[in-house]
Amino acid sequence: MSSYVDEIIEQVIKQNPSEPEFHQAVREVLESIRVVIEANEEKFRRDALLERLVNPERQIKFRVPWIDDNGDVHVNTGYRVQFNSAIGPYKGGLRLHPSVNLGIIKFLGFEQIFKNSLTGLPIGGGKGGSDFDPKGKSDREVMRFCQAFMTELCKYIGADTDVPAGDIGTGGREIGYMFGQYKKIRGLFEGVLTGKGLTYGGSLARTEATGYGLLYIVEELFKSHGADIAGKTVVVSGAGNVAIYAIQKAQQLGAKVVTCSDSTGWVYDPEGIDVAALKQIKEVDRARLTEYKKYRPNSEYHEGRGVWAVKCDIALPCATQNELDVEDAVLLVENGVTAVCEGANMPTTEEATKYLQNNGVWFIPGKAANAGGVATSALEMSQNSERLSWTFEEVDAKLKNIMVNLYHNIDDAAKKYGFEGNYVVGANIAGFEKVLDAMNAQGIV
Ligand SMILES: NC(=O)C1=CN([C@@H]2O[C@H](COP(=O)(O)OP(=O)(O)OC[C@H]3O[C@@H](n4cnc5c(N)ncnc54)[C@H](OP(=O)(O)O)[C@@H]3O)[C@@H](O)[C@H]2O)C=CC1
Numbered sequence: 148m149s150s151y152v153d154e155i156i157e158q159v160i161k162q163n164p165s166e167p168e169f170h171q172a173v174r175e176v177l178e179s180i181r182v183v184i185e186a187n188e189e190k191f192r193r194d195a196l197l198e199r200l201v202n203p204e205r206q207i208k209f210r211v212p213w214i215d216d217n218g219d220v221h222v223n224t225g226y227r228v229q230f231n232s233a234i235g236p237y238k239g240g241l242r243l244h245p246s247v248n249l250g251i252i253k254f255l256g257f258e259q260i261f262k263n264s265l266t267g268l269p270i271g272g273g274k275g276g277s278d279f280d281p282k283g284k285s286d287r288e289v290m291r292f293c294q295a296f297m298t299e300l301c302k303y304i305g306a307d308t309d310v311p312a313g314d315i316g317t318g319g320r321e322i323g324y325m326f327g328q329y330k331k332i333r334g335l336f337e338g339v340l341t342g343k344g345l346t347y348g349g350s351l352a353r354t355e356a357t358g359y360g361l362l363y364i365v366e367e368l369f370k371s372h373g374a375d376i377a378g379k380t381v382v383v384s385g386a387g388n389v390a391i392y393a394i395q396k397a398q399q400l401g402a403k404v405v406t407c408s409d410s411t412g413w414v415y416d417p418e419g420i421d422v423a424a425l426k427q428i429k430e431v432d433r434a435r436l437t438e439y440k441k442y443r444p445n446s447e448y449h450e451g452r453g454v455w456a457v458k459c460d461i462a463l464p465c466a467t468q469n470e471l472d473v474e475d476a477v478l479l480v481e482n483g484v485t486a487v488c489e490g491a492n493m494p495t496t497e498e499a500t501k502y503l504q505n506n507g508v509w510f511i512p513g514k515a516a517n518a519g520g521v522a523t524s525a526l527e528m529s530q531n532s533e534r535l536s537w538t539f540e541e542v543d544a545k546l547k548n549i550m551v552n553l554y555h556n557i558d559d560a561a562k563k564y565g566f567e568g569n570y571v572v573g574a575n576i577a578g579f580e581k582v583l584d585a586m587n588a589q590g591i592v
């Protein structure tokens with residue numbers, strides 16, 4: 148008889164054709180938890196545990212018609228995948244990017260189950276989004292899209308059922324428009340979204356949380372190996388929310404970040420990235436990185452991709468899935484990289500991950516390394532529930548504590564199962580164990 152894990156991987160590929168990212172995410176998790184499943188395979192098979200784990204509880208797909216500034220009508224597709232609510236209300240961001248399809252949202256929702264579990268907070272896994280591209284649209288067009296999107300989505304979400312947030316293409320502006328529309332239609336002022344503005348229920352430090360959390364876990368990783376990140380050279384990809392605050396915190400901790408990138412090109416700044424300039428270009432002007440040279444004449448701008456060829460001690464992919472492939476991994480190892488920690492979701496291909504691990508690179512997967520964002524979203528939910536706001540310092544201290552605990556949790560899980568230093572296995576097992584326990588306790592539902 149073939150192994151239960153192998154059967155389910157095959158089934159996922161067969162039942163979800165043309166969804167390679169979803170297959171990749173499922174394969175990585177199931178391969179990691181194989182050791183747990185095979186220790187009790189008969190029971191898990193009888194309970195159809197893995198079938199229940201890899202099938203979303205619910206997936207919603209809807210039409211989003213909106214009107215542009217010329218009066219023309221456009222129709223995009225909206226998605227919300229409510230993957231697993233064993234440990235809490237569905238929680239996960241909304242991605243607005245032309246590459247969005249059901250498979251991408253399913254991969255992200257599946258990852259979110261284990262990430263959210265790793266935070267130690269009571270949040271289940273979900274994700275959503277649309278193939279709408281906010282780039283090049285006016286504020287009013289973005290507003291009309293967000294209102295149309297929420298007009299349908301509001302039927303399925305709520306402060307205690309499903310709480311979306313930002314992701315690629317969805318920042319404070321989009322969350323504001325969506326919150327306004329939810330409130331208008333449902334008549335409820337409640338914590339239905341996180342990443343809200345500070346004047347209407349947002350949490351201090353949520354904007355910074357994913358990037359800061361990434362650096363807190365990197366710091367703990369180095370500390371536990373008797374090393375320090377001060378003085379290290381760091382290469383970052385991306386120039387969005389995660390990248391900007393990862394660069395800022397890395398610099399506060401004494402490291403030098405020499406690159407960032409966007410979807411058209413990348414910057415090398417030998418003196419260290421100027422975060423104020425980056426924020427002006429990306430957060431205020433919503434412009435391209437070609438602008439960066441105006442602020443820093445000694446920097447270089449290159450078209451296309453290329454940050455992984457820059458010599459560094461620490462590499463932090465913070466843009467998008469599968470942006471670091473095996474050729475990049477080879478270059479990083481040749482250049483003596485010590486650690487690769489994922490700010491984005493699944494930015495490293497399976498082959499590249501194996502190559503890095505086999506060459507002794509400390510590799511922390513996104514579901515652990517970028518969990519600070521959703522953890523702080525859960526803190527925003529707590530503040531909304533008690534109708535109080537905590538100070539920046541309070542939230543930041545909680546975030547740091549969560550990331551330090553998370554590191555030791557995944558490190559311990561890897562050791563316990565004989566995979567010392569393999570943080571992919573550690574993260575998947577530690578995330579899975581809590582979900583498994585909750586699913587078992589709640590019966591076959
Ligand atoms: N925001 C959060 O709290 C969290 C985000 N993440 C993950 O982090 C990653 C980045 O998210 P976030 O910073 O919020 O998103 P943003 O939209 O703020 O920034 C994304 C950045 O990545 C670049 N990018 C996006 N898609 C591509 C692509 N296909 N090819 C090359 N570059 C691309 C963008 O370039 P351009 O400027 O040209 O658009 C931009 O610089 C995603 O994987 C997201 O899922 C994970 C946990 C939490």
Ligand SMILES: O=C(O)CCC(=O)C(=O)O
Binds near residue numbers: 310520522524
């Ligand atoms: O803050 C959140 O709820 C979700 C963040 C997110 O989408 C992610 O962790 O990938």
